[in-house]
Amino acid sequence: MLTLTGKPVSTGIGIGPLATYRRAAISTEVRPVEDTEAELARFRKAREEAAGQLGSLYAKALETVGEKDAAIFEIHRMMLEDDEYTEGVEGRIREGLNAEAAVDQTALELAAVFRDMEDEYMRGRAADVTDVSRRVVQILCGAASEDAFVYEKVILAAGDLSPEEVMHLDAETVLGIVLSAGSATSHTAILIRNLGIPAVFGVGQAVCGQEGKTAVVDAIGGKVFLDPDEATLTEMRERQGRWQESQKALERVRGKESVTQDGQKVRIYANAGHLADLPGVVGSDAEGIGLFRSEFIYLESDDYPTEEQQFAVYKKVLEAMPGKRVIIRTMDIGADKKADYFALKPEENPALGLRAIRLCLTRPELFKTQLRALCRASAYGKLAVMFPMIISVEEVRRAREMLRKAKLELLAEGVPVAETIETGIMIETPAAAIISDKLAKEVDFFSIGTNDLTQYTLAIDRQQTGLDDFFDAHHPALLRLIEMTVRNAHEAGIWAGICGELGADLSMTETFLRMGIDELSVPAASVLLLRSKVRSLDIGASGNKEL
Amino acid sequence: MKTFSYTVTDELGIHARPAGALVKEAKKFESRLSVAKGAKKADMKKLFAVMGLGARKGDVLVVEAEGADEAAAAASVEAFLKANL
Numbered sequence: 192m193l194t195l196t197g198k199p200v201s202t203g204i205g206i207g208p209l210a211t212y213r214r215a216a217i218s219t220e221v222r223p224v225e226d227t228e229a230e231l232a233r234f235r236k237a238r239e240e241a242a243g244q245l246g247s248l249y250a251k252a253l254e255t256v257g258e259k260d261a262a263i264f265e266i267h268r269m270m271l272e273d274d275e276y277t278e279g280v281e282g283r284i285r286e287g288l289n290a291e292a293a294v295d296q297t298a299l300e301l302a303a304v305f306r307d308m309e310d311e312y313m314r315g316r317a318a319d320v321t322d323v324s325r326r327v328v329q330i331l332c333g334a335a336s337e338d339a340f341v342y343e344k345v346i347l348a349a350g351d352l353s354p355e356e357v358m359h360l361d362a363e364t365v366l367g368i369v370l371s372a373g374s375a376t377s378h379t380a381i382l383i384r385n386l387g388i389p390a391v392f393g394v395g396q397a398v399c400g401q402e403g404k405t406a407v408v409d410a411i412g413g414k415v416f417l418d419p420d421e422a423t424l425t426e427m428r429e430r431q432g433r434w435q436e437s438q439k440a441l442e443r444v445r446g447k448e449s450v451t452q453d454g455q456k457v458r459i460y461a462n463a464g465h466l467a468d469l470p471g472v473v474g475s476d477a478e479g480i481g482l483f484r485s486e487f488i489y490l491e492s493d494d495y496p497t498e499e500q501q502f503a504v505y506k507k508v509l510e511a512m513p514g515k516r517v518i519i520r521t522m523d524i525g526a527d528k529k530a531d532y533f534a535l536k537p538e539e540n541p542a543l544g545l546r547a548i549r550l551c552l553t554r555p556e557l558f559k560t561q562l563r564a565l566c567r568a569s570a571y572g573k574l575a576v577m578f579p580m581i582i583s584v585e586e587v588r589r590a591r592e593m594l595r596k597a598k599l600e601l602l603a604e605g606v607p608v609a610e611t612i613e614t615g616i617m618i619e620t621p622a623a624a625i626i627s628d629k630l631a632k633e634v635d636f637f638s639i640g641t642n643d644l645t646q647y648t649l650a651i652d653r654q655q656t657g658l659d660d661f662f663d664a665h666h667p668a669l670l671r672l673i674e675m676t677v678r679n680a681h682e683a684g685i686w687a688g689i690c691g692e693l694g695a696d697l698s699m700t701e702t703f704l705r706m707g708i709d710e711l712s713v714p715a716a717s718v719l720l721l722r723s724k725v726r727s728l729d730i731g732a733s734g735n736k737e738l
Numbered sequence: 739m740k741t742f743s744y745t746v747t748d749e750l751g752i753h754a755r756p757a758g759a760l761v762k763e764a765k766k767f768e769s770r771l772s773v774a775k776g777a778k779k780a781d782m783k784k785l786f787a788v789m790g791l792g793a794r795k796g797d798v799l800v801v802e803a804e805g806a807d808e809a810a811a812a813a814s815v816e817a818f819l820k821a822n823l
Contacts, residue, residue: 316789
């Protein structure tokens with residue numbers, strides 16, 4: 192058995208014989224041409240045929256992956272019909288070149304223009320030009336197009352695949368895809384994901400020349416097994432069965448309301464900690480983002496991120512979720528999340544040290560930069576701002592005042608800012624939960640951070656091993672604090688949610704709903720799972736919300 | 739001749755999809771349309787030329803329309819830029 196590791200880009204498990212992706216043999220060699228006019232006609236006919244193929248690919252993609260991701264085929268067709276392209280090819284044919292060579296050379300020249308561009312995205316377009324030209328050359332060579340190869344019930348292995356090649360595949364018959372290279376952010380990856388084919392990219396060259404062997408693509412764990420032993424095969428088959436069944440059940444609640452049998456509604460949001468999480472969140476059917484951790488912007492930087500850098504990130508997040516609430520938590524730096532340039536003093540007890548809102552209020556210039564960036568981004572969606580690690584009313588007032596000033600400053604500069612930016616706080620210290628009646632009068636919402644709330648309530652360091660026997664994720668003290676927080680929120684007329692790990696704990700869903708929780712923010716992968724759980728519950732009339 | 743300038747506000751600049759749409763828009767008109775970024779000038783009816791500008795956020799574009807329907811062409815392209823880029 193050979194085990195390869197790669198990047199899972201499209202989840203699921205596929206099992207079947209490995210087949211290597213075959214491209215039609217084509218030649219772009221220069222050969223003598225006798226009749227230039229006939230050669231021109233050959234090119235025009237091939238170009239027309241290619242445009243027709245792209246047109247039907249576009250139509251097929253519209254149905255299977257949606258307009259946004261289908262657009263690439265429309266672009267390819269436009270490239271093919273662009274004057275610069277056709278004039279380039281026809282000019283070369285008139286100079287005596289054969290059509291294949293003329294197409295190839297024109298493509299190389301145009302691709303070079305893109306390759307020289309500053310922008311990484313535009314550099315990537317060089318591949319588009321090459322893809323389009325390969326299609327034309329293939330027709331010119333009379334080579335069978337990819338459609339002729341049937342990949343039925345196989346795991347497909349290739350170095351890389353173009354978006355066109357992916358669209359030609361039949362999602363029903365390809366069981367999985369393994370690429371030795373491939374980029375997780377490419378159009379290819381997006382299309383494969385939309386088609387729902389389990390895929391692992393970047394497994395290296397070892398996958399070549401293994402045709403016919405049994406392969407398992409575990410795109411949940413990011414592994415590929417070739418010639419798996421009996422035990423692995425049995426285990427993966429079981430996992431595949433469980434996965435498929437749960438997927439079927441989950442897909443049934445996509446787009447549905449998160450409501451119990453007896454009509455109690457709850458909003459299910461997703462957590463995100465990086466821009467890279469956004470596609471997952473968008474695809475998860477989450478009703479909003481309940482916790483966007485802004486720390487990564489600081490942790491992945493070598494110096495304090497500028498207002499401009501932060502604004503670009505926040506704007507992207509908001510634009511990914513049009514019309515939906517996006518709660519961005521201001522930086523929670525400190526404790527286990529530290530960046531060198533902050534030059535924070537070593538602390539004996541970092542979890543109880545200078546972190547999160549404390550750091551922000553100690554170094555207002557840093558906080559101001561973030562608040563300005565957030566206010567500017569607020570013009571692009573439904574932004575809510577959330578402050579972490581609150582223990583007093585005073586902190587909330589100071590933070591809100593700074594937010595208000597940032598907003599006024601921007602408005603005075605003529606920069607658009609949303610009319611209302613909801614403001615909330617994390618309830619993650621016992622102090623905040625206990626005075627939640629007072630805090631509720633200061634903010635628009637609460638979000639309970641159960642990870643820290645648990646560690647502070649139980650005085651158990653979750654990063655330390657050996658304490659498992661004492662740890663109880665459902666400790667009654669914790670549940671009472673949560674219940675109290677929700678009750679105080681409702682008495683003050685604001686809403687309360689949970690954004691910690693406990694929110695995704697399905698054994699607690701009923702308890703939280705009985706408390707009257709308004710929102711649960713969970714990892715993207717748990718959204719449908721949680722909704723399916725909520726929809727299965729009947730918590731006995733809408734009255735009883737007591738624990 | 740009609741001319742106006744426009745500053746790109748889209749975070750990604752004129753990438754493939756909007757470039758394609760812009761070219762489509764330009765082709766609706768009979769007038770010659772061009773878009774320039776600094777010294778680089780592109781025929782707005784040619785996709786490679788428009789994409790080749792590599793226009794990014796903050797770049798100032800100068801659009802020129804010349805021909806029978808230049809007024810309508812300029813107005814429509816300007817509206818398109820404002821709405822999409």
